[in-house]
Amino acid sequence: MDAASGARAAGLAAGGALILFAAVACGGGGGKAAPAASPMGGMKMPSSSAAQAPPAAGPNEVSIGGFAFGPAKLTVKRGTTVTWTNRDEDPHTVTASATGGPRSPALVAGASFRFTFTKPGTFTYICTIHPFMHGTVVVTP
Amino acid sequence: MNRRQLIKHGAWFGAAVALAVAGGEVVSRVVDADAPDPFPKDATLRFVQVSDSHIGFTGPANTDVAGSFHRAVKQVNALKHRPDFVLHSGDLTHLATPAQFDHVKQMTSELKAGRVVFVPGEHDSIDDAGQKYRAAFGKGTVGDGWYSFDLQGVHFIGLVNTLNLKKLGHLGEDQIAWVQRDIAGLHSDTPIVVFSHIPLFALYPAWGWGTDDAARVLQMLARFSSVTCLNGHIHQLFTKTEGNVTFHSATTTAYPLPKPGQGPAPAPVTLPAGKLQDALGIREVGYVRGRAGLAVRDQKLA
Known part of the structure; x- marks a missing residue:
């Protein structure tokens, strides 16, 4: 068994209406982005659950924080078990693009996932919920 | 002004x-x-879009997402006109668990509308490529959950762009080929409405707010005189017109996200007490036969 999943996670008030008529007949739209006046127009952002990716706690550990994997690239020897821990409030996953790599369930805040790499190679992975998060594990013989 | x-x-x-x-x-x-309601009273078709209910989310940004979604359902049911259908444009659930899908199913079954249609969000297809989503909400769909239907002369296309992701939303070859077949026989005067969770335009690629192969579908739709794309995902209103296509991003019933690029990541935003409701809402869409484009009205959560 390649994977050792140690995931712990197993009335229409007229006064409040925003009205928008889309008239797209004028063919040459020009592609200008035009943000709609939204209820968030005057929004302040007093808090956000994102944090800077904290340093990993150990040599074979990856910390997930601030919507990033830290370290983003990890090199381990074949047979090594790597542990990912989610330090964000948002859930994340560790999902390898290739078969034979790690594929975690959703990791909620504080949850961990372990995977033992039994074959050498380069494994790239993403978070399926936030696919702009990328990580790599290089497994040496 | x-x-x-x-x-x-x-x-x-x-x-x-x-x-x-x-x-x-x-x-x-x-x-x-005091002005009369300008929403077209002569609409030949009306539907409602709700989005990003994130049932199962627990956090300070909204401590009762189920309660918020329930209010949205009641707001839809209180509309003057019963909608022909309701679209939920994805992120029904927060973690795609069977219990969360059941909860969504139970709540959406209370909607008074001709029917309820869905597209999945990435939160609905976290670790199983959308299998649980399709088991619960994919009846009558093809491929990985995409579909089309016609109503009052309008052609509706529901797309899935939350699978096989590399950085942005993604449609894939099979789905693009299906769209090509789906629209092949349509007259260019047919109004087209496309549903997807992730925006089909590059709204903010650094946060994944775009779809890497959407241009190929939009190219196929270039011959149509009116194309309207409705999406969720970004938890805020945004609109943009490019040629014959108008994109409308809907807000959420759960919690706001930052404006594009404001802050380090698209993490839930906790608003000051009493302000959350203003950031949430539902959307009515109306079509008047013979009029180019659709009328869109966003309402704050009542």
């Missing part, structure tokens, strides 16, 4: 604002509260 109106608009909480989109320009103005 004169200066006084602009000032009123700047403090628009509680005010009514109308946005007119023409040729890619959005013009907003304050609507006289």
